[in-house]
Amino acid sequence: MKSAVVVFPGSNRERDMVAAIEKITGHRPVTVWHGDHDLPKVDLIVIPGGFSYGDYLRSGAIAAREPIMGAIAREAERGVAVLGVCNGFQILCEAGLLPGVLMRNAGLKFICKEVELRVETTASQFTRGYAKGQVIRSPVAHGDGNYRTDDETLARLKGEDRIAFRYVANPNGSVDDIAGVLSEKRNILGMMPHPENLIEPLNGGTDGRPLFEAALSAVA
Ligand SMILES: NC(=O)CC[C@H](N)C(=O)O
Numbered sequence: 001m002k003s004a005v006v007v008f009p010g011s012n013r014e015r016d017m018v019a020a021i022e023k024i025t026g027h028r029p030v031t032v033w034h035g036d037h038d039l040p041k042v043d044l045i046v047i048p049g050g051f052s053y054g055d056y057l058r059s060g061a062i063a064a065r066e067p068i069m070g071a072i073a074r075e076a077e078r079g080v081a082v083l084g085v086c087n088g089f090q091i092l093c094e095a096g097l098l099p100g101v102l103m104r105n106a107g108l109k110f111i112c113k114e115v116e117l118r119v120e121t122t123a124s125q126f127t128r129g130y131a132k133g134q135v136i137r138s139p140v141a142h143g144d145g146n147y148r149t150d151d152e153t154l155a156r157l158k159g160e161d162r163i164a165f166r167y168v169a170n171p172n173g174s175v176d177d178i179a180g181v182l183s184e185k186r187n188i189l190g191m192m193p194h195p196e197n198l199i200e201p202l203n204g205g206t207d208g209r210p211l212f213e214a215a216l217s218a219v220a
Pocket residue numbers: 013048049050051052055059085086087088141142143144145
């Protein structure tokens with residue numbers, strides 16, 4: 001099982017992601033720089049959290065136009081799993097690999113706390129380690145986590161069972177309490193909460209672990 005963590009100028013959660021994946025699999029992911037045009041052959045590509053390009057223009061907007069995104073789109077098209085967490089979710093939306101946008105939190109404040117998420121579908125390689133309807137804990141840390149779509153897109157996401165997680169108590173104003181969504185082919189997951197920060201008891205819990213175990217064992 002090989003994985004890659006993509007780093008942009010301003011990413012700041014890449015070490016947490018690398019450490020989480022290494023702890024869970026025993027294998028250290030490769031880190032890939034945003035200016036690269038190609039990716040090594042991997043089974044999972046992760047875009048971690050952070051403040052790529054200082055969140056200028058819109059969070060993720062500049063990173064979404066970087067050379068590495070072309071390689072990620074090609075690999076995703078081939079069916080390789082792609083996980084975007086927080087700024088990674090923002091980048092995937094800005095790149096058009098996931099529908100919708102992440103706007104400023106409804107309360108206009110940066111939110112850094114632990115929230116509860118409901119697992120809405122187990123039909124993906126990221127969520128199949130949970131039970132449908134299971135409530136898990138996860139930290140969030142974002143200023144632009146307010147997920148929005150038009151009505152038609154929202155209806156499609158619901159109709160195609162592509163809402164991966166909903167907030168139990170919506171912290172940021174996201175439409176329909178959405179915390180994470182899947183792509184049409186279900187191999188791309190974008191989510192605002194940080195499962196990589198809850199993978200061992202020392203973190204205060206392990207609710208994030210099944211996501212990585214499932215995603216990483218899918219092709220092991
Ligand atoms: N932790 C993060 O990835 C932060 C995401 C983003 N730049 C925001 O504040 O909205």
